[in-house]
Amino acid sequence: xxxxxxxxxxxxxxxxxxxxxxxxxxxxxxxxxxxxxxxxxxxxxxxxxxxxxxxxxxxxxxxxxxxxxxxxxxxxxxxxxxxxxxxxxxxxxxxxxxxxxxxxxxxxxxxxxxxxxxxxxxxxxxxxxxxxxxxxxxxxxxxxxxxxxxxxxxxxxxx
Numbered sequence: 559x560x561x562x563x564x565x566x567x568x569x570x571x572x573x574x575x576x577x578x579x580x581x582x583x584x585x586x587x588x589x590x591x592x593x594x595x596x597x598x599x600x601x602x603x604x605x606x607x608x609x610x611x612x613x614x615x616x617x618x619x620x621x622x623x624x625x626x627x628x629x630x631x632x633x634x635x636x637x638x639x640x641x642x643x644x645x646x647x648x649x650x651x652x653x654x655x656x657x658x659x660x661x662x663x664x665x666x667x668x669x670x671x672x673x674x675x676x677x678x679x680x681x682x683x684x685x686x687x688x689x690x691x692x693x694x695x696x697x698x699x700x701x702x703x704x705x706x707x708x709x710x711x712x713x714x715x716x717x
Contacts (some may be wrong), residue, residue: 593660597638598673599631601649608635619651629656629665639664646670683709 602611603625606618611630618630627646629638640646640656645667653673659666677683687697701707 594658595660596655596657597629597631597660597665598633598653598655599629599638600653601627601640601646601651602630602637603650604628604637604639606630606637608637611637621650629654637663640667641665642667683707 600611602618603621604627605620605622605625606615606628608630611618612632612635626643627640627650629640629646630636631638638656638660641664646654646656649670649672655671655673656665656667656669657671658668683698685698687695690696698707701709
């Protein structure tokens with residue numbers, strides 16, 4: 559009986575050690591994987607902080623000695639350094655999507671695209687179906703009135 563207990567204990571210990579090693583290998587592999595993706599926000603100067611950028615301070619669009627261009631992401635109120643700078647020098651104050659690799663708090667930029675927000679004047683809205691505040695499905699046709707339709711989308715504070 560004692561041999562059975564100690565054999566079972568050894569097997570459990572070995573299994574526990576193997577699971578811990580496997581978890582450590584996974585964790586080290588995750589940290590070594592480059593964080594590539596896309597980040598959207600506004601190009602501002604690094605002399606501006608996140609609170610000033612959130613308040614859309616005019617100072618954020620003025621170059622200051624030693625300041626570099628940064629990306630202010632207003633969804634999480636974070637400022638990212640951008641490298642190389644020559645990829646973003648034409649975009650101060652513009653809303654953009656930056657693609658690249660996150661390295662610490664800097665994005666190694668591979669491309670920059672201007673963000674298009676909303677429809678152009680006179681452009682027809684695409685077909686859609688969305689739930690309204692009461693949970694009812696609404697479409698462009700169901701909202702259309704005799705004089706046309708005005709759509710307003712409100713971005714909530716917790717969005």
